[in-house]
Amino acid sequence: MYMFTNKKIILLIIMVMLVISFSACSPVNEKQEEQPQEPQQATNETTYPLTITDSHNREVNIESEPTKIVSVAPNITETIFALEESEKLIGRTDFCDYPEKVKNIESIGSLTEPNIEKIADLKPDLIIASTHFNEDVLKKLEELGLKVIVLYGEESFDGVYDVIGKIGKILNAKSKADKIISDMKVKVTNVQEKVKDVARPSVYYVVGFGEYGDFTAGKDTFINQMIEIAGGKNAADDVEGWKYSLERLIEKDPDILICSMSGNEKEQIISANGYKDLTAVKEGKLFEIDKNLLERQGPRLADGIEALAKIIHPELFK
Numbered sequence: 001m002y003m004f005t006n007k008k009i010i011l012l013i014i015m016v017m018l019v020i021s022f023s024a025c026s027p028v029n030e031k032q033e034e035q036p037q038e039p040q041q042a043t044n045e046t047t048y049p050l051t052i053t054d055s056h057n058r059e060v061n062i063e064s065e066p067t068k069i070v071s072v073a074p075n076i077t078e079t080i081f082a083l084e085e086s087e088k089l090i091g092r093t094d095f096c097d098y099p100e101k102v103k104n105i106e107s108i109g110s111l112t113e114p115n116i117e118k119i120a121d122l123k124p125d126l127i128i129a130s131t132h133f134n135e136d137v138l139k140k141l142e143e144l145g146l147k148v149i150v151l152y153g154e155e156s157f158d159g160v161y162d163v164i165g166k167i168g169k170i171l172n173a174k175s176k177a178d179k180i181i182s183d184m185k186v187k188v189t190n191v192q193e194k195v196k197d198v199a200r201p202s203v204y205y206v207v208g209f210g211e212y213g214d215f216t217a218g219k220d221t222f223i224n225q226m227i228e229i230a231g232g233k234n235a236a237d238d239v240e241g242w243k244y245s246l247e248r249l250i251e252k253d254p255d256i257l258i259c260s261m262s263g264n265e266k267e268q269i270i271s272a273n274g275y276k277d278l279t280a281v282k283e284g285k286l287f288e289i290d291k292n293l294l295e296r297q298g299p300r301l302a303d304g305i306e307a308l309a310k311i312i313h314p315e316l317f318k
Contacts, residue, residue, distance in 0.1 A: 045174040052149060052166060056138075060149045065172045066125040072114055073130035075298035076151070077102060079164055082180055082299040083173045091122050098292065098300075113137070120144050128167070130297070153297060155222040157188060160297045184302035188229065191309045194316045195231030201255035203232035203312060204280075205294075206265070207242055209272055216244045223294050226301075230308035231316075232256070246274045253279050258311060261288035287311045 050062045070091035071077040077096040080089050086101075091108045106122070109115040111132045119127065119141065127141060127148040141148050151166055153159020161181045168177020205223055208215035217223035219237040227234045235254035236244055257280045259265045266288050269275045280286055289311065293304030310317040 046169050046172040050170065052170060054149045055152045056135075056150050058150070060147065062126065062147070062149075062170060064125075066170065068123065068125045069171075070108060070119055070122060070124040070127045071096060071129075072108070072127060072133055073111060074098070074292070075163075075296040076128045076130050076167065078296065078298040078300065079167050080171070082164075083168055083171060083176050085171045085173055088171065090124060091119060116140050116144070120146065126170070128170075130163075155220075156225065157184070157301065160184075160301055163297060164299065180299050184299065187302035188305055191231075191305050192229060195309060195313055198231055198313060198316070200231060200233040201312060202235040202252065203227050203256045203258060204235040204249065204252070204254040206257060206259040206269060209246075209269065209275065214244045214246050214249060215242045216249075218242060218244075222297075226294060226305055226308060227312075230305055230312050232308070232312045250274055250278065255285060256280055256312060257286045258289055258308070259286065260291040262291065 046065070048062060048064045052060050052062065054060055067088050068090050069080065069088045071080060071089060072093055074093065074096045077089065077092050078098055080086055081099055081102065086105075089102075089105055092102055092105050093111055093114065094107050094109060095111055096102050096105075096107075106118075108118050108122070112134050114137060116137065124146065127146055129138070129148060129150045131152045133150055138148055138150070149170070151163050153161075153163045161184070164181055165174075165177050168174045168180075205217045205227065207217065216236040217227070217234065218239040218241045219234065220240045221242070224234045224237060235249075235252045238248075257269070257275075257278065259269055266286060269286060270281055275281055289304075289307055293300050293307055306317075
């Protein structure tokens with residue numbers, strides 16, 4: 001009995017060891033080895049430190065992902081929101097008015113003369129500026145040890161895409177930036193396809209009028225390009241820049257006038273000297289548009305193309 005019992009014990013031990021051995025090699029453990037947990041860093045889209053050459057041809061070194069940003073331009077602010085990175089935005093200008101919730105973010109003043117002391121008090125990781133940024137302001141901010149990058153593209157959609165892409169890279173949101181750019185390209189292409197074979201009415205975009213002179217978008221402006229993409233012919237393609245003359249406008253007598261929907265511009269134009277006699281005004285071809293869709297180099301520019309096309313060719317966008 002004694003020897004038999006010992007043999008049973010030995011067999012039991014062997015069986016237990018075999019069970020443990022098989023458990024260690026079970027499919028569950030193989031599955032766990034095949035799907036190891038990815039390290040946190042693998043989700044990052046940007047590798048820091050990052051060096052960006054800005055629009056002033058300055059090399060700006062960004063040591064780590066910025067978490068406290070001051071925007072000194074409406075198009076930069078709109079891009080940050082479109083990238084869904086607004087929680088990083090701690091300061092914006094008085095002119096940054098889109099989207100609505102941007103008003104909850106502290107203002108640092110105007111585009112050209114922001115409050116430098118207020119910016120310094122916010123202790124931002126990064127300040128992002130665009131066009132109209134004063135170089136004296138840049139110098140003062142850098143003297144305070146603050147990091148500033150200035151981003152604006154050439155007057156084209158490619159320039160806009162470049163700025164959005166760079167901001168996406170800076171904020172570790174490259175895939176979101178790529179998606180925004182892709183969606184914009186689709187909208188622009190769709191408009192181009194719809195208007196490619198239609199007649200092109202002449203279009204005059206009202207930038208300014210009245211006692212201080214008449215202003216519009218000349219042939220070398222981005223708005224000129226947008227009018228053409230949207231299926232129109234810019235009535236002011238005979239000048240460069242923004243200055244025009246009332247006499248020339250009356251002579252051209254464009255098919256369509258477009259003005260800003262802000263204030264009461266339309267009502268003023270209807271009764272303005274010279275404008276009230278234009279055929280477009282008399283026949284109800286004076287239309288309003290959100291000028292920020294055309295004048296800000298940001299994610300809504302493709303929406304601006306659609307808005308223009310719907311005004312110029314309403315029959316194609318029902």
